[in-house]
Amino acid sequence: MAYRKLGKTALELTEITFGAWAIGGWMWGGNEGNDAIEAIKVAIDNGITSIDTAPIYGQGESELLVGEAIKGISRDKIQIATKFGMRWDLAKGELVGPSEKNDGTKINIYKYAGKESVIEECENSLKRLGTDYIDLYQIHWADPTTPIEETYEAVLRLKEQGKIREAGVCNYDVAQVAKADKVCPLASIQEPYSILRKDIEEDLVPYVIDNEIGILAYSPLQRGILAGKYQPGHVFNAGDTRAGSKYYQDDYLLKVNSFLDAIKPIAAGKNVTIAQVILRWTLSQPGITIALAGARNAQQALDNASVMELALSDDELSEIDTQFAKVEIPA
Template sequence: MEYRKLGHSNLEVSAITFGAWAAGGWMWGSTDRNEAIDAIKASYDVGVTSIDTAPIYGQGVSEEIVGEAVKGYSRDKVQILTKFGMRWDLAKGNLAMHSKNNEGQDIDVYKYAGKESIIYECEQSLKRLGTDYIDLYQIHWPDSTTPIDETFEAVSKLIEQGKVRFAGVCNYDAAQMAEAEKTLKLVSNQIPFSMVNRGVEEETVPYCIENSKSILAYSPLERGLLTGKITSDYKFQDGDHRAGHPHFQPDFIEKTNKLLDQIKPIAEQHSASLGQLVLKWTIERPGITIALAGARNAEQAVQNAKAIEIKISKEELKTIDDLVNAF
């Protein structure tokens, strides 16, 4: 595995980081707790020391699973990345979405990052994770109802108390990052990035490069689309959010699979899967520090981690870049 520092910090994370959204089951149709724990442990065994989770993933379930999975490890050997600012148990801030929890009950999710709320959320996360500190604490989505300085003053307080080591953001644009920086030094921004979703390269990626902020690319496999295993007649489980997503409509799937067919020979040359090649391409992109990759079971987790082993040439990277640019 390869390890990379986040921003100006001394926090080193694995270039392939375990993304634990699907582990929580919420919006993914279901979860198997034991398989999710096994997946995290199998990842760790092949060098994936960093896990990214959030309270909203399964309304606490994902964090509990992460806590259980890392219980036996020396705490300084794993990096726990979690988030705050999405409340399903408090109707405050901006309504983000109407949803259903893992039991099928209706819930309303709010983007809210008020000071007291953050302090409360951190305590809950620490309990679920079974730890006394969080390595990277990230606001999950911008909250337009709370001044940015109030939010990051709360995070500063948590850093002073030793409950949080470093602060990051998710889904922030360059202007929001600059505003947050007036209160607290950020180390990273977690943003969506994939071969078929590159909007962040226009403004946010250049800002992060210029200001030495790390980028944690989420959905680099575009929620499984870039593995080549999704066909235009694919049937999703009940509760799987992908069924209604624009990238999972037959035309887009077909277009994507044509792109994947063109890069497949490069994957085959390296005895790699398409998913592995896509992950490797992602962490070779300018400004991208790590790729977050989710896995439902141990086998998928190990395959994701092994993407790091692909020795891809400059010529091959250029070939893939040209194909992606033409997409």
């Protein structure tokens, strides 16, 4: 098992952490619960003992599936990260917009992280996960209607009560990270990061390196496009928001696939997949502590676990960067 410590804390997560967004089905065109539970169990059995989920993923579905999958496993053998601050069951805060549950029920999504909501969400997550503490508790998105100080005073209270081990943030800028960290010392920040999306390198990465805060990179495969399995004209299931993503438009997809074709020799030489190479590249970047990798079935979980045994030389990492630059993929 390959663990990495988050910042100045004692909390360690496996460098590949199970990202449980897709198993919730929401925004991914539905899910298959039994496959998801098996994927989590296989991941744990093969060394991925850390899981990152959130209440909004399937409106509780992802956390319930994680809770079911970890039943009977000694709690000190796994690390659970979840989030708060996105409500579909409370009309308060900033309206994000309308959405649908997996069953088609219409809902509205709000960003809200008032003190009482943070406490309530934690209790709800503990119940769904079937545990009495959360290893890493993170705000999902910034709530402009609530002072950060109020939000993280509530998080600090939860930490003092032993309901969470460490605090983190997601999708925050440098100024927001600094405000939260002053109230409740942060273990980590979770941000989108991939070879296609490196904007955090400009200011956030230097800041967290200087301040010893870990980075959990989400969507390192850019929601699957960097696995090299999609071709122009791909038809997604109803409700799968990748259909409208710029990354999955035909022109963009052709450029990405051209880059992936160029690095196939690296993957072939190590008898691994392109996705595994990309995940290891991600973990090799300055400031990146953890890469979140989703799995909707057992084979994907096994492939992700194998990344923890994969090594890339400096020359191979340089070759990946060189081939990426040649294709001139737009930011």
